[in-house]
Amino acid sequence: MLEDYINIALRSLRHRSLRSWLTLLGIFIGIAAVVSLVSLGDGLRGAITEQFSQAGTDKLTIQAASVGFAPPGSTAVKRLTEKDLNIVRGIKGFKVVSNRLIRSTTVEFNDIQRFGFLVNLPEPPDERKLVIDAMNLEAIEGRLLKSSDNFKVVLGYDYLDKNLFEKDVKLGDKLIINGQDFSIVGFIERSSNPQYNSIIYMNEKVMTSLLNIKDEVDIIIGQVSNVNNIEQVSENTKKELRNSRNVEKGKEDFSVQTPQQSVETFNTVLNMIQSVIVGIAAISLLVGGIGIANTMFTSVLERRKEIGIMKAVGARNNSILTIFLIESGSLGLFGSIIGVILGVSFSKIVEIVGSKLIGEGILQPHFSLVLIIGSLAFGFVVGTLSGIIPARQASLLPPVEALRKWILKKC
16 A cells, blocks of 8 residues: 555656756755755764874864964964973973974075975984874985084975975975075975965074074973873873963963864864854755745646545545655655765765875764764755645545536636
C-alpha cells in the first residue's frame, strides 16, 4: 500500500516537473550553504588544532593587549619589554623562555619593492630551538640560519613564487631589506599557517640593529618543564606580570595563553561565524518551505477530480493525507539531495582554490556522516511540515464536493 502511495506522489511530481524544480530552489540553496560552510569550518578547525598540536602543548604565549589588526605587539597599548622577559624567565616552572620580534619593513628585489614581515631568531641555542620547534620550521631549499650568520636571511615559502617580484628568487640572491643587502641562504617548507609562508627570518642581533629596536618585545614564548603544571605556571605568570606592570586582576594589559586556550578562542569565533551563516541559510530553508506549501495548495486545487474519484472508490482520509505528505516530503528530500551535492562540490572547489592560494591543508572540508544525514533529514522534515495543512485540506474534501467543484471549473 505504501509503495502505491509513493508511486502516486512521484507521478504527480513528474507531471509538474517545472513547478517542482522551482519549488526546490529555496531548499537546495539553504542545504548547500549549510553543508559547504559547516564542512569547511570543521576542516579549518581540524587544521588549526593540528597546527597547535605540532607546535607542542607545553608552551605558553605572552603578548601585550592590542587595539588593532597588525603584527603582534605593534598596536599594543603598552608594549612588553626586556624587563617583562626577565621576569618570566625567573618564574619557576619554565624550562626555557624566549622573546619574539615581528616587524613590518620594505623588501626590494629586481627593482620591485614590497612590504614583508621580519621575525627574529634568538642567539642562545636553547631559545633558537624553542622558536624553531614552535613555528615548525624546516628548510625546503638551502638551510636554516646559523647564529653566526650576519646579513643573511631565510625566506618563507611564498617567496618562491616567481610572480612576487616578476623573477625567480633563488639561493644566493640579494634582497634589499630596509636599505640593507641580505643574502638568501634558505627557504622554509610551506606551512599550514599562511602567515608563516610570507615571513623573512633574521638573526636577532642583526634585526634589532637594522630596525633600531631597543627594549621592546612583541611576544614571549615559554616552554614549561612539566606540561601537567602548565595551568599553574600560567597563573603564576599572570600574577608576576600584574605586579610588575602595576595592573589589577581583570584589567590586564597583556594576555597569557596556553595552546588549549588559543584553540578554544579560535573555536568560539568560528562557532559564532558558523551560527550566523547557518541562520542566514535557515531563512532560505524557510522560504523553501513556504514555496512547498504554496505548491501543495495549488496541487490540491488542480487535483480535485483525482481526489474525488479516489474517495468515491473507497480511499480514506488518511490515504489522501499520506499521499500529499509523501509528495511534500519528497520535494524537501530531493531538494536536500541536490543541496548536499552542490555543497560538497562547492567545498571541494574552495579546497582546490585554497590549496593554491594559501597552502594545502588549511581549507580542507570535513564531511561528517551526521552532517550529511542530518541535512537530508532536515530537508525532508521541512517539506513534510510545509505540506501538512494542504494535505489535511485535501483529505477533508468530500468526494461529491470535490467532483462538483471540478465540473464547475470546467464549465
